[in-house]
Amino acid sequence: MRVVFLRHGESIWNRQNRFTGWTDVDLSSRGKEEAENAAKLLKEAGFEFDLAFSSLLKRAIRTLWIVLDEMDLMWIPVEKSWRLNERHYGALQGLNKSEMAKKYGEKQVLLWRRSYDIAPPKLDINDPSHPRFDPRYRNLSPEEIPSAESLKDTLQRTVPYWKEKIFPEILSGKKVLISAHGNSIRALIKYIEGISDEEIVGLNIPTGFPLVYDIDERGKKLSSYYLGDIEEIKQAQSKVAAQGKAIG
């Protein structure tokens, strides 16, 4: 059994190196090209899909639209859920990662960005950008609506969705594509691979490269690989890691 994860193409705030989280920022023009390229890679490798999942954020949705359009698969069912959203970056949303590293140190920024159980400072509950004011989250209970999330919090909402909605479809033989975000994908991979809390710090997902997982009937990893040029992918991963450096 197989599933493909795709982190959305570069967003406007990725380009500006700002913490994004649940802020609904669109793709940059480069991000759109990355999505087109992802579709090309999938087509060239002979992939087909019966069903797709995405978050409720337009950078993942538009990436999926572009991929499905390029693959002539716009007709397949798509299920969107807040559970696949990026982790909520709390009060850091909108701030520049490199400037935060200058102000608080690279170590602190690494803890905020990549540690398993440290959550960033909370977004004020009365801040107009708080998700409780956003109609797309109106069906969530107050306990489900975050003001900030650690990777652990993100895992606690993505894994139940994987178990209840996504994995049963894969088990029934469907070919599934998941368009999501750096940290919602990290959370799912942590679960699928059984990566330790310490090791997860080193995992960075680049934008726009399809990530293929072959899994067993328990949903655990057999093997995984990216589609695309290995050197380009490594470079893109290092670039993501370096966004927390105090340079520039």
Ligand SMILES: O=C(O)[C@@H](CO)OP(=O)(O)O
């Ligand atoms: O800002 C964000 O929402 C995420 C993804 O772009 O960033 P990071 O890689 O720092 O977790």
